[in-house]
Amino acid sequence: MKVEILPDKDEFFREFTVRICSCLTIKPALESVCNYLKEIVPLDMMILAERDESLGSFRTVAEAAVDASLPTPTILAIPKDLWMRIRSLNYRSTFLADDSVSNDVRELNAISKLYGLSHMCIPLWRDDNMIGFLSLFAKGSGKYHQAHADLFDTIIHPATIALSNALAHEELMRYRDTLIDENRFLNKELLNATTRIIGETTGLKQVIEMVKQVAPLNNTVLLLGETGTGKEIIANAIHSASPRKNGPFIKVNCGAIPEHLIDSELFGHDKGAFTGAISEKKGRFERANGGTIFLDEIGELPQLAQVRLLRVLQTREFERVGGTRAIKVDIRIIAATHRNLENMVTENRFREDLWFRLNAFPLFIPPLRQRKEDIPMLARYFLQVKSRELGLRMPPSIAPGVLSRLAEYAWPGNVRELENLVERELIRHREGPLSFDTLEPRTPPTAIAARNPGAITNLDQVNFNHISAVLEMTGGRIQGPHGAAALLGIKATTLRGRMDKLGIPYGRKN
Ligand SMILES: Nc1ncnc2c1ncn2[C@@H]1O[C@H](COP(=O)(O)OP(=O)(O)OP(=O)(O)O)[C@@H](O)[C@H]1O
Ligand SMILES: [Mg+2]
Structure with missing residues (x-):
């Protein structure tokens, strides 16, 4: 409920300052301010904006709305001549920015597409630079009076500090993102180098x-x-x-x-x-x-x-x-x-x-099945690398006969599949010897059929085994460049249809 009498200036200053400084990120702080102000002055929306000299525009840094249906301009690109005129106005204290104030203000309000609103603007200056403003809007005309403006003059200083801090915080966040990005690149490079x-x-x-x-x-x-x-x-x-x-x-x-x-x-x-x-x-x-x-x-x-x-x-x-x-x-x-x-x-x-x-x-780059001679070497290499990654002192041994079995497998996922298989095997049998006994069901049916022509009689069975094997390899992923559909050379919808028909379960594992 709005009260008629405006609060005492000291109390107002104290409450505003505590709220605008209540949070490191400016948006919740401004919302807290808004909750307070809406009880004492007409208010439907507030905007804290930065003035960007290089772009000739204002940018909303944070907004808080009592009425969420009001549009919030994000960046206000202002025609050059209007920009120059606004700059020269040199407003230093809170002013009523209703359309009736001046043609420039009316033009600015129109660019913001904020029609039919009363507008009170608190310009925020750092030394001789206007760095932005805090604006209050209320539906209807003539809602703000000089008494409101006088009251808001008391909080120009904390509002200026809040805007400066918010901008500094944004900049820090940007640096942080760039650093995270750079770090990722460098780590990747380091990894590749080794x-x-x-x-x-x-x-x-x-x-x-x-x-x-x-x-x-x-x-x-x-x-x-x-x-x-x-x-x-x-x-x-x-x-x-x-x-x-x-x-x-x-x-x-x-x-x-x-x-x-x-x-x-x-x-x-x-x-x-x-x-x-x-x-x-x-x-x-x-x-x-x-x-x-x-x-x-x-x-x-x-x-x-x-x-x-x-x-x-x-x-x-x-x-x-x-x-x-x-x-x-x-x-x-x-x-x-x-x-x-x-x-x-x-x-x-x-x-x-x-x-x-x-x-x-x-x-x-030829597929792995066309360079079988590399398979044992790759398996031993990944065994060493992955053991080190897992903190094992000695890589476990590989069971006899396994390497030739690996060489016979068709490897639809090529070296990456071999790398993943070694890692999984190592996690399952840290002590060794590694027998890769999970490989058999994933062996493509064509390879099984070639070795043992009597093993497969039914085409659905062949499809079931092959699709299951490829899904196992992609961790259950169907769509996308590394999905099973792409590997099988069919559309994802076709693959889903076949999975339904054959009763192959869905489920992403990674
Ligand atoms: N000859 C190789 N020696 C050692 N590691 C290899 C070799 N080939 C591939 N790898 C490893 O296998 C994994 C897959 O390789 P890479 O990412 O280069 O394949 P890709 O062809 O780009 O695959 P995709 O098309 O799926 O992106 C990587 O971890 C890579 O380090
Ligand atoms: Mg790649």
Whole structure:
């Protein structure tokens, strides 16, 4: 219930200050202030805004609404001449900002799309700089009076401190996010630096020879191969053997970024480019300057992003989202996919011109079943690495005959599947010997049939075993680039239909 008499100024100052300082994040603090104020003055909404000189705009830092239906402007882009006039007004104390005050104020209220509201504005200054304002709005006209303005003059100081602190806090949060991001990159680089490539002189000999040929050059490379064959590890090897090795290696998983964020993720954005773009952000291409950018899962790139990527490939130039300045970068591009891009071009799902550009130097990494000689070596390598990770002093032994059995398996998930299998086996039998007895049911039916023609009679049984095996490998995942449907080369809906028919249970394990 509103009271007619305004509170004592000291009491008002004390209560406002305690509430605006009650929380490190400004939004709940402003809500607490709002709860207090709505009992003593007409109030439907409050906005705390920052003045951004570089953009010629105001940005809402926090808002609190009594009436949630009122629209809150996020960024108010103001025409230049109006901006200049507002700047020169030099309001230092609380003023009633109803439309009737002046033409400029009316224009500003119209830009905010806040019609039919009374508006009281508390300008917040730091030295000679107006850093923002706190605004109160109430439905209807003429709700605020000079007595209200006089009362609110008492809290200009704490409100200014609160806005400064909120902006400093936002900036710290931004730094924190950048640091977390950088840290992730560096950890990954560290990890990659210690990853060995097994099979350099055996199954991957030809691949490694091509890596050595292409590494010193600057050309685009397209890595092709089934999932888990080692495309990323080879992309890393090319970068590490190139003259750019001391520059950044920036990975982009084109399939993992939501479509509406792809442009800003790849090319960055300027401050104010869209709601939420509260600071400028470098995109992956800019971050890769002087190094290599690895565009993983390139087949998943949406059509519009394909157009923009083509331009970067042709000119090494792009603009940030919301920016007009062309940014030139010195980068080497490595792309990878487990898909058949040629088919995707025929089906109009991948641009032909982009494919031509990417396909100038294709490098095919053979599936594990075509380089069986590497399997025992890889198994022993992963046994060592995973034992160390699990803190085991000595890797357990492998039971006799197991390595040849591993070599016979078809490995639809390639090296990654082998790596995961070794880890699981190690967790189950820390003491050893490792017998990999869980492998048998996952052996593709074709392989069983080849060894033992009498073992399978029924096609449904074959499908049941094979689908179960692939699901086991993908941890139950059906959809997506690493899902069972993609591995089996069928649509997710088709796979679900078959699972229903065969009675194969659903359930993600990771
Ligand atoms: N020759 C190899 N020697 C050692 N480790 C390997 C080798 N090939 C692959 N790996 C390991 O296997 C895992 C899968 O490799 P990677 O991520 O490079 O495959 P990928 O082809 O990019 O797979 P996806 O298409 O699923 O992204 C990684 O942990 C990688 O370190
Ligand atoms: Mg990969």
